[in-house]
Amino acid sequence: MSALIHYQHVRPQEAIAEKELADLIEALSRHGILRFLTALTGALPHAGLITARGLNSEASRTTLRNMVTLLSALGRVPPQDFSRFVAAVSAATQSVERETEHPQTGNGEPPGITGAYRLLQDDALWRALGPLLDGLKAFGEALGAGRPPEPPPPNEPLL
Numbered sequence: 001m002s003a004l005i006h007y008q009h010v011r012p013q014e015a016i017a018e019k020e021l022a023d024l025i026e027a028l029s030r031h032g033i034l035r036f037l038t039a040l041t042g043a044l045p046h047a048g049l050i051t052a053r054g055l056n057s058e059a060s061r062t063t064l065r066n067m068v069t070l071l072s073a074l075g076r077v078p079p080q081d082f083s084r085f086v087a088a089v090s091a092a093t094q095s096v097e098r099e100t101e102h103p104q105t106g107n108g109e110p111p112g113i114t115g116a117y118r119l120l121q122d123d124a125l126w127r128a129l130g131p132l133l134d135g136l137k138a139f140g141e142a143l144g145a146g147r148p149p150e151p152p153p154p155n156e157p158l159l
Contacts, residue, residue: 028034040047054060077085119125 025034055064074082
């Protein structure tokens with residue numbers, strides 16, 4: 001008599017998903033992330049207290065408010081322009097990093113007084129900075145528009 005054949009039908013998508021899950025677990029283990037998450041889970045009560053204490057400061061609340069403001073501003077960017085916006089921010093960040101790592105002098109030193117003077121005479125720089133300065137000016141005016149006007153100083157001494 002012959003033995004029974006146990007056959008399980010596996011759909012191709014399930015096989016791909018199982019392989020991807022196994023690869024993810026392997027990568028998390030290789031980089032130590034699973035060990036970190038296990039340790040964090042064990043220390044969760046202490047980590048929660050530390051986080052709560054850290055979030056209960058005025059600086060943290062201000063940071064969270066600023067992040068919410070930033071996210072709401074990013075929410076106003078039309079979807080078709082968002083990828084262009086992110087690419088522009090990325091290009092600007094990479095440019096700043098590149099300039100801080102390898103300044104124009106080439107020797108790792110800041111340009112000094114003569115280099116700063118040459119930058120002040122650079123017309124292309126001022127043409128590029130003009131719209132940025134105008135944008136900062138409009139930003140500052142918009143921030144100042146929401147403040148209530150300061151009361152005039154009293155005419156008589158307070159004491």
